[in-house]
Amino acid sequence: MSTTVEHAGGIADHIHPEPQGFIRRYVFSLDHKIIGIQYLITGFVFLVLAGLLAEVIRTQLLHANGGFVSNDTYNEVYTMHGSAMVWLVIIPLITGGFGNIIMPLQIGARDVAFPWLNMLSFWIFPVAGLMLFSSFLIGAPVAGWTEYPPMSLQAGPGTSMWAAAIFLVGVSSTLTGINFVVTMFQMRAPGMTFTRMPLFCWAQLATAPLLMIATTALAAALAALFMERQFGVPFFDPTKGGSPLMWQHMFWFYSHPAVYIMILPAFGMISEIIPTFSRKPIFGYKMIAFSSMAIALAGMMVWAHHMFTSGLAPYLQLPFMILTFTIAIPTGVKIFSWVATLWGGKIHYTTSMLFALGFLALFTLGGITGVFLAAVPFDLHVHGTYFVVAHFHYVLVGGSLMGVFAGMYYYFPKMTGRLMSEKLGKWHFWLFFIGFNGTFLPQHWLGMLGMPRRVPVYDPQFQFWNDVSTFGSYVMTFSILLFFINVLVSIRNGKKSGPNPWGARTLEWQIPSPPHYYNFKNIPTVYGLPYDFSQPLPYKGLEEELTDSPVHVGAH
Amino acid sequence: MAVATLPHGATAGHADHGEVDQLYVETRALRLQGFLLFLISDCVLFSSFIFAYLYMRNSGQSWPPPGINHLDVAFAALNSVVLFGSGATMHYALENWKHNNFGRYAFFMIATIVLGILFLSGQAYEYTNLYFKEHVSWAGSGIFGASFFTLTGMHGFHVTVGVIYLTVLFLQSVHGVYTKDKYFGLTAGTLYWHFVDVIWVALFTIFYLI
Numbered sequence: 001m002s003t004t005v006e007h008a009g010g011i012a013d014h015i016h017p018e019p020q021g022f023i024r025r026y027v028f029s030l031d032h033k034i035i036g037i038q039y040l041i042t043g044f045v046f047l048v049l050a051g052l053l054a055e056v057i058r059t060q061l062l063h064a065n066g067g068f069v070s071n072d073t074y075n076e077v078y079t080m081h082g083s084a085m086v087w088l089v090i091i092p093l094i095t096g097g098f099g100n101i102i103m104p105l106q107i108g109a110r111d112v113a114f115p116w117l118n119m120l121s122f123w124i125f126p127v128a129g130l131m132l133f134s135s136f137l138i139g140a141p142v143a144g145w146t147e148y149p150p151m152s153l154q155a156g157p158g159t160s161m162w163a164a165a166i167f168l169v170g171v172s173s174t175l176t177g178i179n180f181v182v183t184m185f186q187m188r189a190p191g192m193t194f195t196r197m198p199l200f201c202w203a204q205l206a207t208a209p210l211l212m213i214a215t216t217a218l219a220a221a222l223a224a225l226f227m228e229r230q231f232g233v234p235f236f237d238p239t240k241g242g243s244p245l246m247w248q249h250m251f252w253f254y255s256h257p258a259v260y261i262m263i264l265p266a267f268g269m270i271s272e273i274i275p276t277f278s279r280k281p282i283f284g285y286k287m288i289a290f291s292s293m294a295i296a297l298a299g300m301m302v303w304a305h306h307m308f309t310s311g312l313a314p315y316l317q318l319p320f321m322i323l324t325f326t327i328a329i330p331t332g333v334k335i336f337s338w339v340a341t342l343w344g345g346k347i348h349y350t351t352s353m354l355f356a357l358g359f360l361a362l363f364t365l366g367g368i369t370g371v372f373l374a375a376v377p378f379d380l381h382v383h384g385t386y387f388v389v390a391h392f393h394y395v396l397v398g399g400s401l402m403g404v405f406a407g408m409y410y411y412f413p414k415m416t417g418r419l420m421s422e423k424l425g426k427w428h429f430w431l432f433f434i435g436f437n438g439t440f441l442p443q444h445w446l447g448m449l450g451m452p453r454r455v456p457v458y459d460p461q462f463q464f465w466n467d468v469s470t471f472g473s474y475v476m477t478f479s480i481l482l483f484f485i486n487v488l489v490s491i492r493n494g495k496k497s498g499p500n501p502w503g504a505r506t507l508e509w510q511i512p513s514p515p516h517y518y519n520f521k522n523i524p525t526v527y528g529l530p531y532d533f534s535q536p537l538p539y540k541g542l543e544e545e546l547t548d549s550p551v552h553v554g555a556h
Numbered sequence: 557m558a559v560a561t562l563p564h565g566a567t568a569g570h571a572d573h574g575e576v577d578q579l580y581v582e583t584r585a586l587r588l589q590g591f592l593l594f595l596i597s598d599c600v601l602f603s604s605f606i607f608a609y610l611y612m613r614n615s616g617q618s619w620p621p622p623g624i625n626h627l628d629v630a631f632a633a634l635n636s637v638v639l640f641g642s643g644a645t646m647h648y649a650l651e652n653w654k655h656n657n658f659g660r661y662a663f664f665m666i667a668t669i670v671l672g673i674l675f676l677s678g679q680a681y682e683y684t685n686l687y688f689k690e691h692v693s694w695a696g697s698g699i700f701g702a703s704f705f706t707l708t709g710m711h712g713f714h715v716t717v718g719v720i721y722l723t724v725l726f727l728q729s730v731h732g733v734y735t736k737d738k739y740f741g742l743t744a745g746t747l748y749w750h751f752v753d754v755i756w757v758a759l760f761t762i763f764y765l766i
Contacts, residue, residue, distance in 0.1 A: 009578040011586075113586045178593045186586050212597045220604030224706075232695040233702045235608065241698025243615065246608050253604075 011187065012110065012523040015551065019517070028123075030115035031517050035122050036101030037415060040408075042126050043093035044484070049133065050084035053077050055477055058439075058470040064460040074456040075142035076158075080133070082145030083162065086258065087169045088129045090400045094265040095211060096122065096176055098407050099204045101415060103180065105508035106198045108189025108526065110519050113182040121175035128168035135161035144454055146251060149236035149244040153229060163226040170215045170222070173261075177211025180204055189507070191526035196538075198506045198530050199288055203268025206292035210257040210264075214300065218254030221247060248310055252303035260299040262396060263363075264292055266403025267334060270356050273410050274338050275531050276504040277353035278345025282531045284337035291330035298327045308376050309383045317376050324374035331367055335360065350502070351425030355406035358433050362398025366391055369444070387447025393440045405432070405483065412487070413501050417513045418494030424486040431479035438472020499546060505537060506530045511545045521551045584740050591744050595751045602710065602755050606762060609703035628682065629764045635678035636760050639715075642671035643753040646722075650746045653729070656736055665726045668749065672719040679712050707759055714752050721745055 019025050029035060056077045060068040069077065104112055112118050139156035141147060152159050184205050188197065197205075225247065227233040234240035236247045267288075275282040282288065304312055304320045312320075338360060347353065369391040372378050382388065405428070412420045442465035451462045458466070500509040507530070511520060521544045528538030613619050649664035683705075686692045694705040725745045728734065734742060 010582045011579060014579055114590060117590075174597050178590055178597070181593055182586050182590045185589060186582070212593060213600050216597045216600040217604045220601050220608075224605070224608070227702075227706065233706065234695065234698055235702050241612075241700075242702070243612055243699075246611055249611065250604060250608060 012189075015110065015518045028119060030111070030119055032100045032104050032112050032115065032118060033415070033515065033517075035118050036097050036099070038122055039092050039097035039100060039125070042129065043089050043097055046084055046088040046129055047093075047480075048484075050081050050089055051477060051480065053081035053084070055473060057081060058473040060456055061458070061466045062470045064458055064463045064466075066457045069456075071456045072142070075454075076136065076140035078454055079141045079144050079147075079162075080136070083132060083141070083166065084129075085396070086145060086262070087166055088125075088132065090262045090396060090404070091169075091173060091258070092125055093404050094262060094400060095173070095180075095204070095207060096125065098200075098265060098269065098404075098411070099176070099180060099207075102411060102508060103201050103204050104183060104187070105414075105511070105515065105519060106201050106506050107184060107187065107192055108507050108520060108523055109183060109187040110523075112179050113187060114179050117175050117179055121172040121179070124168050124172040124175075128165045128172065131161060131168065132165035135165070146255070147225065147247075148251075149225070149228075149247050150238075152225065152247075153237060160226055160229050163222045163229070167219055167222045167226070170219045173211045173215045174219075177208040177215070180208040181212070184208075189523050189526050195286065195289070196526055196529055197289075199271035199282065199285070200265070200268035200506075202289040203264045203271070203292050206296040207261050207264045210261050210296055210299070214254045214257035214261070217250060218258075221250035221254065224250070245307075245310055248307050249303070252306045256303040256306065257296070257299050259392075259395065260295055262400045263403075264295065266359070266400045266407075267292060269403050269407040269410070270338060270359055271334075272504070272506065273352055273356040273406055274341050275533070276410075276502050277348040277350060277356070278342050279348070279503075279533050280341055280345040281529075281533055282337070283340035283343075284333070285529060285531065287333050288337050291333045294330040295327060298323060298330070302327065305374050305379070308379045321374055321376050325371060328367065328371050335364055335367075350409070351420070351422055351429055352406050352409035352502075354426065354429045355402050355409065358429065359399060359402040359406060362394055362402060362436070366394025366398055369394065382447050384452055385447035386443040386451045386453055389453050390440045390443035390447060393443075397440070398436060405429075408483075408487070410502070412490065412494075413497030414508055414513050414515070416491055416494070417497055418490055419497045419501060420486050420490040420494060424482055424489075428479050428482045428486065431475055431482065435472050435475030435477075435479055439469050439476055440472075442466075442468045442472075505533065507539065510537070510539065510542050516551070518551060521545055521549065580738055587740055588743070591747060595747065598751070599755070602707065602758070605703060605707050605710070606758060609699065609707070609762065612699040612703070627764055628685065631678070631682065632760065632764050635675055635682070636756060638671050638678065639675045639756055640753060642668045642675065643750055645671060646746050646749045650742055653734070653739055653742055654736070661729075662726075665722065665729075669719055669722050669726070672715055672722070676712060676715055676719070679708065704763055708763070711752070711755055711759055714755070718745075718749055718752050721748065
């Protein structure tokens with residue numbers, strides 16, 4: 001084992017013996033790839049649960065008078081749907097899941113910086129998820145996923161359970177963030193400068209500080225809510241000297257960056273998929289990389305745009321509005337760069353690419369309504385209506401979840417060595433795309449007409465579009481069922497993929513699928529960007545990766 | 557991999573180069589960076605509560621609210637001196653470790669732990685005074701009581717953890733876990749202890765000075 005002289009004997013040369021036994025290999029594994037898959041499995045299980053809650057919501061709204069569940073249950077259902085989707089589905093899937101599996105491979109590392117911490121932060125997550133769902137047993141939280149006081153102070157004991165569970169998820173996220181930053185700062189392969197790092201890693205690098213900083217701010221808010229509910233400490237109750245508005249500040253100081261935690265890694269995934277299936281170098285590599293950082297930075301300074309109707313002083317509204325508008329600029333830079341990458345490319349319409357293209361369309365729509373909502377006068381009109389619901393589902397489902405699906409079809413061969421069925425995949429995509437638009441496009445009109453969110457019954461004039469929305473959601477749910485069938489069937493019977501089924505050029509595709517537990521026999525040296533299609537690969541030292549040559553385990 | 561962008565403290569290896577192997581140097585760099593990031597995110601936790609307190613203070617009609625200006629600033633200042641003194645002794649403990657003066661290292665380390673405990677006792681005294689004499693409590697004194705006891709309590713918790721941490725480190729060093737060249741645990745302990753000091757500067761300022 002030798003890579004380059006100056007690294008001799010360092011971490012890159014240090015391969016631990018392969019772990020033995022089922023428990024060490026697949027349950028309490030220290031391997032980032034296994035931990036990532038654990039995140040994916042757990043996240044998808046919670047996706048099913050939270051998705052079923054969504055169907056309860058839509059079924060209730062099939063009739064203007066409701067009647068599917070009681071009004072109190074309805075409150076619990078939409079609160080739990082939102083909380084679970086944000087904290088137990090999208091964030092773990094997209095940071096802990098894909099980040100863990102892909103990022104160390106892409107930078108040419110053997111594992112993350114702190115494998116043990118990685119295992120810990122995974123295992124906190126299912127425990128917290130079970131805690132959150134078990135709050136149904138004691139009366140789930142009812143004040144919406146934002147849990148504004150005073151309502152969250154008056155609700156049943158489930159709200160304290162909610163706060164504790166989300167706090168734990170936050171600890172898990174923070175540890176993941178620390179781990180990822182150190183990994184990317186310290187463990188890149190020789191020659192992989194920051195400006196040669198794949199864009200998915202750049203996206204994770206922009207996300208990780210948000211995980212570290214914003215999540216801790218949420219932890220403070222949750223701790224304060226918990227203390228107030230359990231010990232009567234007056235942080236938010238105005239009658240005892242607290243302020244409910246303070247919760248909104250503390251909550252949104254986390255939860256606005258959280259939307260970038262949920263979308264930036266998806267941006268990264270799209271930045272990998274689009275050049276691969278266009279067979280063209282990515283357009284504007286540096287601009288895409290830096291715009292991720294710009295979004296992360298600006299995203300920390302715009303939280304109060306969620307509070308335009310909360311009595312925020314007008315002199316504060318204006319800067320928050322303008323700052324929010326400016327986020328559209330780096331986001332637009334990305335969209336244009338992706339479109340320019342497609343331009344003149346030889347486009348391969350695989351399922352993964354279809355999801356990436358669908359992402360482009362839907363995320364752009366969601367982004368545009370985001371700019372609408374950032375404008376104070378417009379926000380005052382539609383705040384708390386279905387327009388907001390439509391907006392954030394376009395960016396979170398049409399954006400993040402589409403990104404997750406694109407990533408699943410793209411990276412499934414790397415995780416399992418088998419391809420997913422393209423035929424089922426295309427059914428999945430088209431039904432999902434149609435079902436999604438059927439569900440959420442009408443909600444724009446509903447919101448403009450004034451239908452408030454979080455209501456179990458509504459004015460009969462809204463019935464038609466609600467029914468369209470509900471049937472759309474059934475189609476979407478059915479398509480996700482197809483996805484799970486596809487995953488389960490393809491794990492056993494999918495076509496063998498070989499190391500690089502897509503002809504991609506990043507490092508993870510140059511090694512066997514699935515990779516060995518030590519990732520690389522020799523850590524390669526990197527000489528350039530991974531996106532220059534038609535040029536020779538910019539790596540040296542990968543000759544042995546696909547051969548049977550032995551690796552020297554436990555060299556030290 | 558960034559080869560040996562050696563963070564501060566690693567200069568200790570100057571005397572004899574060959575002792576510290578590459579694996580240790582790289583692992584140490586990872587741990588140091590990870591630990592600093594942990595401290596940053598811990599700092600955000602305090603900052604959030606500090607922000608909440610200042611926000612509430614500045615949105616009220618008048619400050620302080622009636623019947624709350626009972627803090628014993630002189631006593632707290634004395635207690636702060638104890639804590640900052642422990643920061644100095646901690647610094648000397650680490651420096652003496654680097655220079656192989658085990659006797660002085662032990663003296664300063666024990667001094668740090670004792671000063672830490674002294675600070676905690678001072679805080680306990682202050683709490684009892686506030687609670688029994690001035691009737692200022694966590695849940696019953698508005699945002700002041702809530703913020704004061706939450707923030708100083710969180711800080712006190714950090715000091716308690718620090719005292720335990722330093723004790724463990726000291727016992728480890730007595731049992732030869734650390735060498736002259738490999739002592740990352742002691743560096744981390746020092747950083748943590750200084751962090752706790754810095755947080756106290758902020759808390760002392762917002763509660764006692766302004």
